[in-house]
Amino acid sequence: MIYLQLYLRFFMTGLFAVGGGLATIPFLQEMAETTGWFTAAELADMIAVSECTPGAMGVNMATYVGYTTAGVLGDIIATMGLITPSIIIILIVAKILDKFRTNKYVQWAFYGLRAASVALISVATLAVAEMALLKGDISALAGGAGAGSSIAGIFGLLDFKCIFLAVLIFMGMRKFKKIHPSVFIGISALAGIIFSLGGV
């Protein structure tokens, strides 16, 4: 029963993703690996689309994954799964609001949670980077013979055009902090088309 599975998977994501939309990415990556519903490359595209379309990024990602996995009904169910824990928890917490916020155990837990969340997002981003900035599969390298050839192999794998674009975009974001990320995504798409990135 794909719909029930989708609902439960996104319920877990909604329950354990702490923070903004980026925090859902590690959970979606695990979902891609364990269920095979979508590929890691598709996930990278979903992140991009979710970032530059209206709506909260986390909600957009859930809708997108749900649609890819099981069509329109799938996207509604995935999104409902994602928001159910929020609704339940907030409705409970709202009654004991002030006690909850100033509760030292809550604060202590979030002291640990935030650091873990950033680490998870970082690892998820590394996986996206592998997809975006390398030409092939890095695990193919492990099969290669000798240390000398593997260093040459690493250089052969790097997609310099894409790396150069990523560095430029990063510098642009640092410099022009007021410009919205979706503008940078638009620029990236244009650069991709103009310089035929991705070796296609």
Place this chain on the structure above:
Amino acid sequence: MKELIKLYLVFFRIGITTFGGGYALLPILQRELVEQRGWATDEELMDYFAIGQCTPGIISVNTATFIGYQRAGATGGILATLGFVTPSLIVITIIAALIQNFADYRIVQNAFAGIRAGVCAISLHAIIKLWKNAVVDKTTLLIFMTVMVLSFVLSVSPVFMVMGAGIFGIIINFIRAKKIKGGND
């Protein structure tokens, strides 16, 4: 009833004008709720946002539920949240369907190769900002490193790591609190 429909519509508007989520939501909430409707003050809004941050789940969804609850009880919370996610459901469904049909075109593949590189840069930029709030001392640095290694090398499920980090946070602070107390005796 009128109040509930209004909540739904207001959050529909907020949903369609939000890009990205999380902190991107704050200025929009400020305009829609504080300036235009007087539903909350700036201070209250910051409090709502803080609640959204210190509860499990996505900040923007939590904040929507909470404001809806404040206005019109549990039903209000549910309707505000549904209003907030409706634009995503509509827009993403259309885009996903279009992309599936055009995915084989060379120009679309080139565009996405560029977009993925851009997403790396944008994520790195966001991580640096998050890092400043989350990794504040040696202990949180240790948590960060441990979770990185467990996740990268051993592929431990994020669910366990989030739970583990929360429990570890409570234990380490409990020990600290005890030490301070013991030192005063």
